[in-house]
Amino acid sequence: MTENNKPTALIMIFGATGDLAKRKLFPSIYRLFQKEKINKFAVVGVARRPLTNEEFQTSVKDSILTFGHAEEKVDEFISHFHYHSHDVSSSESYLQLKDIAEQLDGHYQLEGNRIFYLAMAPEFFGTIAEQIKAQGLSDTDGYKRLVIEKPFGHSFETAQQLNEQIRTAFAEDEIYRIDHYLGKEMVQNIEVIRFSNALFEPLWNNRYISNIQVTSSETLGVEERGRYYETSGALRDMVQNHLLQMVALLAMEPPIALTTEEIRSEKVRALRSLRPMKVDEVNQYFVRGQYGEGTIDGQMLPAYRNEHNVNPESNTETYVAGKLMIDNFRWAGVPFYIRTGKRMDVKSTNIVVQFKDIPMNLYYKTEETLNPNLLVINIQPDEGITLYLNVKKSGTTSNTKPMKLTVSNKGIEHINSPEAYEKLLFDSMRGDATNFTHWDEVALSWKFVDTISNAWENTKDESFPNYEAGSTGPLASDELLAEDGHIWWQVKKNENND
Numbered sequence: 351m352t353e354n355n356k357p358t359a360l361i362m363i364f365g366a367t368g369d370l371a372k373r374k375l376f377p378s379i380y381r382l383f384q385k386e387k388i389n390k391f392a393v394v395g396v397a398r399r400p401l402t403n404e405e406f407q408t409s410v411k412d413s414i415l416t417f418g419h420a421e422e423k424v425d426e427f428i429s430h431f432h433y434h435s436h437d438v439s440s441s442e443s444y445l446q447l448k449d450i451a452e453q454l455d456g457h458y459q460l461e462g463n464r465i466f467y468l469a470m471a472p473e474f475f476g477t478i479a480e481q482i483k484a485q486g487l488s489d490t491d492g493y494k495r496l497v498i499e500k501p502f503g504h505s506f507e508t509a510q511q512l513n514e515q516i517r518t519a520f521a522e523d524e525i526y527r528i529d530h531y532l533g534k535e536m537v538q539n540i541e542v543i544r545f546s547n548a549l550f551e552p553l554w555n556n557r558y559i560s561n562i563q564v565t566s567s568e569t570l571g572v573e574e575r576g577r578y579y580e581t582s583g584a585l586r587d588m589v590q591n592h593l594l595q596m597v598a599l600l601a602m603e604p605p606i607a608l609t610t611e612e613i614r615s616e617k618v619r620a621l622r623s624l625r626p627m628k629v630d631e632v633n634q635y636f637v638r639g640q641y642g643e644g645t646i647d648g649q650m651l652p653a654y655r656n657e658h659n660v661n662p663e664s665n666t667e668t669y670v671a672g673k674l675m676i677d678n679f680r681w682a683g684v685p686f687y688i689r690t691g692k693r694m695d696v697k698s699t700n701i702v703v704q705f706k707d708i709p710m711n712l713y714y715k716t717e718e719t720l721n722p723n724l725l726v727i728n729i730q731p732d733e734g735i736t737l738y739l740n741v742k743k744s745g746t747t748s749n750t751k752p753m754k755l756t757v758s759n760k761g762i763e764h765i766n767s768p769e770a771y772e773k774l775l776f777d778s779m780r781g782d783a784t785n786f787t788h789w790d791e792v793a794l795s796w797k798f799v800d801t802i803s804n805a806w807e808n809t810k811d812e813s814f815p816n817y818e819a820g821s822t823g824p825l826a827s828d829e830l831l832a833e834d835g836h837i838w839w840q841v842k843k844n845e846n847n848d
């Protein structure tokens with residue numbers, strides 16, 4: 351940190367001409383600059399194509415104009431950007447990069463602080479980390495941190511190999527594994543909702559909670575990422591990381607302090623309590639789906655098997671629903687249902703906590719529905735919480751009606767929350783690793799997911815495609831909950847506003 355408490359850093363982005371850099375990283379760094387959270391910084395963009403500094407700066411400006419909200423000082427901002435054409439497998443090129451880093455370090459007074467951001471295909475991650483060390487780029491007086499994108503491996507075994515490679519160059523506390531869901535405002539709010547409200551904290555256990563549902567549905571298909579997605583599927587793409595991270599935050603015990611180590615160790619304990627499955631038990635707990643053709647917003651869309659770079663007989667799942675049991679004292683008997691899918695009817699990420707019915711409800715009438723109390727945490731696109739209660743219908747009867755208490759971030763602050771990447775980049779510059787995943791979490795998540803992928807990769811699902819684009823997913827997903835007497839609660843668009 352500098353005297354004025356603003357972090358300083360030289361940020362080296364490997365993959366600086368790619369999609370992620372343009373859509374997320376440049377606009378996020380710009381917002382940090384615009385909000386005056388950083389002023390002493392420089393960025394070196396690294397990729398193979400030959401570009402001059404000026405051409406690179408123009409592309410950064412374009413990306414801010416296209417994906418961000420450029421307001422002021424854009425030209426001053428882009429003057430901090432430099433480019434180095436570099437093939438990550440060429441050792442010599444790292445020596446040139448080292449010279450550039452040293453020059454920029456002196457020019458911008460960056461105190462030797464370096465962030466190496468790997469925004470490239472994962473097969474390069476290990477090599478880059480090793481070369482950074484071997485060519486002396488990480489020999490610096492300041493801090494050195496490796497920010498690494500997903501996917502972190504393809505299985506426990508490959509993740510472990512990758513981890514060993516990067517650990518030759520960086521210590522665990524220098525590695526920032528990105529899970530952008532952990533940068534989302536309402537995901538960060540889970541702990542606050544749980545641990546700062548007398549209303550919820552005492553009820554957060556199997557005595558009062560019936561089940562918890564975590565949904566992340568997208569209307570997008572696989573877009574241009576067919577090649578990657580074919581090897582990943584929804585299980586590796588979304589469940590192994592984002593969904594299990596949300597489950598860990600919902601299930602963990604209260605940490606003894608809000609420090610990175612204490613929170614992580616509670617998340618790890620929650621992940622360790624996940625009931626393991628045998629391969630032949632997977633279908634009792636998990637269902638998979640693949641979208642066929644269908645319509646969203648009046649537009650006819652192709653089936654997954656007809657997408658670009660997808661095998662016409664693909665067995666890859668674009669939808670997963672599952673029941674997780676957490677075998678510990680707090681959660682014994684409470685299912686955590688998770689689901690995620692592409693080409694669904696709505697874009698929505700939310701958590702529904704369904705409370706148990708009270709033992710005897712005086713207002714229960716067979717001809718009327720008395721809803722359970724629900725706490726809905728809306729993560730996106732709306733941000734906020736909604737509590738579903740039952741109240742008296744106006745008039746002389748004692749009949750009830752459901753009522754919603756809603757708190758919406760937009761409503762309160764009149765602004766959109768900072769983008770996840772903006773927060774995570776800032777955290778990495780400040781050295782706060784709380785919202786990044788520790789190796790122990792990654793390892794446990796992969797071990798859990800590997801059993802499912804082993805079961806699925808060995809058996810072709812003959813029902814594929816089993817849901818239409820623009821629908822709520824396969825029937826089997828509803829049946830999974832129906833077996834337990836539950837239903838998926840559908841969170842409507844604009845839940846907070848109606």
Ligand SMILES: NC(=O)C1=CN([C@@H]2O[C@H](COP(=O)(O)OP(=O)(O)OC[C@H]3O[C@@H](n4cnc5c(N)ncnc54)[C@H](OP(=O)(O)O)[C@@H]3O)[C@@H](O)[C@H]2O)C=CC1
Pocket residue numbers: 364365366367368369370371396397398399436437438439468469470471472499500501
């Ligand atoms: N895009 C997204 O929304 C998301 C991406 N991610 C992850 O971020 C990472 C990057 O994804 P994305 O930006 O989409 O990928 P892209 O394919 O768009 O970009 C890849 C980048 O790597 C560079 N590159 C490729 N080969 C080499 C090489 N041998 N040496 C140097 N540079 C090279 C490319 O530039 P050039 O061709 O000039 O060399 C380009 O800048 C991946 O790990 C992905 O999983 C994670 C979440 C979301």
Ligand SMILES: O=C1O[C@H](COP(=O)(O)O)[C@@H](O)[C@H](O)[C@H]1O
Pocket residue numbers: 566568570587588699
């Ligand atoms: O990591 C990923 O996340 C996105 C969904 O992110 P969101 O912030 O829009 O919910 C998903 O589309 C992508 O396939 C996956 O790699």
